[in-house]
Amino acid sequence: MSKKQIRIGMIGYKFMGKAHSHAYRDVPFFFDSDGIPVMQAICGRNEGAVKAAAQKLGWASYETDWRKLIERDDIDLIDIGAPNNAHAEIAIAAAQAGKHILCEKPLAMSVEQAQKMLEAVNKAGVIHMICHNYRFVPAVQYAKKLIDEGKLGSIYHIRANYLQDWIIDPNFPLVWRLKKEVCGTGALGDLAAHSLDLARFLVGEFKEVNGMMETFIKERPIGEMSGGLSASVKGGALGKVDVDDASIFMARFENGAVGVFEATRFAGGNRNGNRFEINGTKGSIRWDMEQMNTLQFYSADDETGTQGFRSINCQEEVHPFAGAYWPPAHIIGYEHTFINLISELMNGIANGKNPTPNFEDGLNNQMVLEAVEKSAQTGRWVSISDVR
Ligand code: SOE
Numbered sequence: 001m002s003k004k005q006i007r008i009g010m011i012g013y014k015f016m017g018k019a020h021s022h023a024y025r026d027v028p029f030f031f032d033s034d035g036i037p038v039m040q041a042i043c044g045r046n047e048g049a050v051k052a053a054a055q056k057l058g059w060a061s062y063e064t065d066w067r068k069l070i071e072r073d074d075i076d077l078i079d080i081g082a083p084n085n086a087h088a089e090i091a092i093a094a095a096q097a098g099k100h101i102l103c104e105k106p107l108a109m110s111v112e113q114a115q116k117m118l119e120a121v122n123k124a125g126v127i128h129m130i131c132h133n134y135r136f137v138p139a140v141q142y143a144k145k146l147i148d149e150g151k152l153g154s155i156y157h158i159r160a161n162y163l164q165d166w167i168i169d170p171n172f173p174l175v176w177r178l179k180k181e182v183c184g185t186g187a188l189g190d191l192a193a194h195s196l197d198l199a200r201f202l203v204g205e206f207k208e209v210n211g212m213m214e215t216f217i218k219e220r221p222i223g224e225m226s227g228g229l230s231a232s233v234k235g236g237a238l239g240k241v242d243v244d245d246a247s248i249f250m251a252r253f254e255n256g257a258v259g260v261f262e263a264t265r266f267a268g269g270n271r272n273g274n275r276f277e278i279n280g281t282k283g284s285i286r287w288d289m290e291q292m293n294t295l296q297f298y299s300a301d302d303e304t305g306t307q308g309f310r311s312i313n314c315q316e317e318v319h320p321f322a323g324a325y326w327p328p329a330h331i332i333g334y335e336h337t338f339i340n341l342i343s344e345l346m347n348g349i350a351n352g353k354n355p356t357p358n359f360e361d362g363l364n365n366q367m368v369l370e371a372v373e374k375s376a377q378t379g380r381w382v383s384i385s386d387v388r
Contacts, residue, residue, distance in 0.1 A: 017044075041069055085109055091120065099126060101126060101359075103128070106190075114363040131341065133338050138322040151282065154281050155255065160275065163262070166265060171232040188369055196369070197357060212248055247372065273288065275288040283299040296309040297309065
């Protein structure tokens with residue numbers, strides 16, 4: 001079968017722009033996907049910066065207005081890495097122009113927006129995907145396989161935390177991820193969104209949640225992130241932080257499992273501690289992004305005396321996606337999660353089949369996020385069916 005060329009137009013060129021660009025470049029290197037990404041155009045508002053990014057990241061051209069990018073008839077897929085408040089408008093316009101879409105998480109600012117985005121892609125009949133890259137860690141995919149094969153039996157618990165510490169310094173500036181009108185929520189939409197997506201992938205659908213949200217540093221210096229994650233602005237005007245620094249919630253799942261979730265950017269020493277443990281009637285699994293290639297597995301079927309968590313290095317041919325790379329245990333990293341995800345998207349577009357996670361997952365995730373917010377405001381349990 002001849003390969004289909006898929007011409008990409010990507011919006012955003014910072015952290016995610018770099019991760020996605022790298023993945024488009026590397027997909028054909030490692031995967032025999034039916035679709036081949038063509039890095040056609042990158043888009044950003046600052047001409048000097050986007051031009052430099054185009055050159056550095058390997059894009060053939062650039063645009064400074066996303067509407068122009070969408071109008072171009074030499075683009076098949078729009079990749080949205082712009083801040084959260086721009087996702088809905090761009091995605092709906094892209095769908096109406098008949099473009100396939102990859103959108104960064106969280107899908108939208110609200111359930112209402114996410115519903116409109118899903119309606120637009122369904123109406124246009126385009127392929128859509130949301131960038132929950134942690135689903136594509138081989139160890140996480142293997143966890144899913146073990147659960148689907150019944151190795152854990154029926155699930156009792158998930159406890160998941162996503163712990164970072166990059167805004168602990170009160171002088172860290174008021175960047176867009178700390179402004180409600182741009183990002184919607186703080187640690188909840190940025191970090192817990194990943195954990196609850198993994199929970200939906202591995203455990204099942206949420207039924208109800210009970211949460212709390214806290215903002216420890218209520219005001220921060222107005223300024224940019226120059227200096228990266230260690231940016232610090234001394235003196236000058238302060239602006240209000242109106243999103244959560246930490247969010248914690250309990251959950252019940254449709255299948256009877258229960259969960260505890262914690263997302264924070266104030267867990268000192270945890271740079272990217274994305275972790276979960278799942279316990280079932282026949283066994284347990286544990287995973288930690290900071291040791292991403294290892295899955296801990298406990299099986300109650302093991303002989304008494306030898307029971308305990310065993311560490312599986314998920315870098316063998318049998319581990320999903322791992323075989324595309326190196327010989328066993330020649331490890332892969334964070335960037336490979338994006339390569340794996342985009343290889344699925346390329347196959348999806350070439351074969352006209354929607355991959356997962358897609359906008360439907362984005363909407364379901366958004367319902368959980370909104371239910372947690374509502375619960376934190378009211379101090380009550382909130383059913384997911386009540387935020388539809
Ligand atoms: C920042 O907290 C961030 O880059 C998130 O936005 C990503 O989704 C997460 O994967 C890593 O941390």
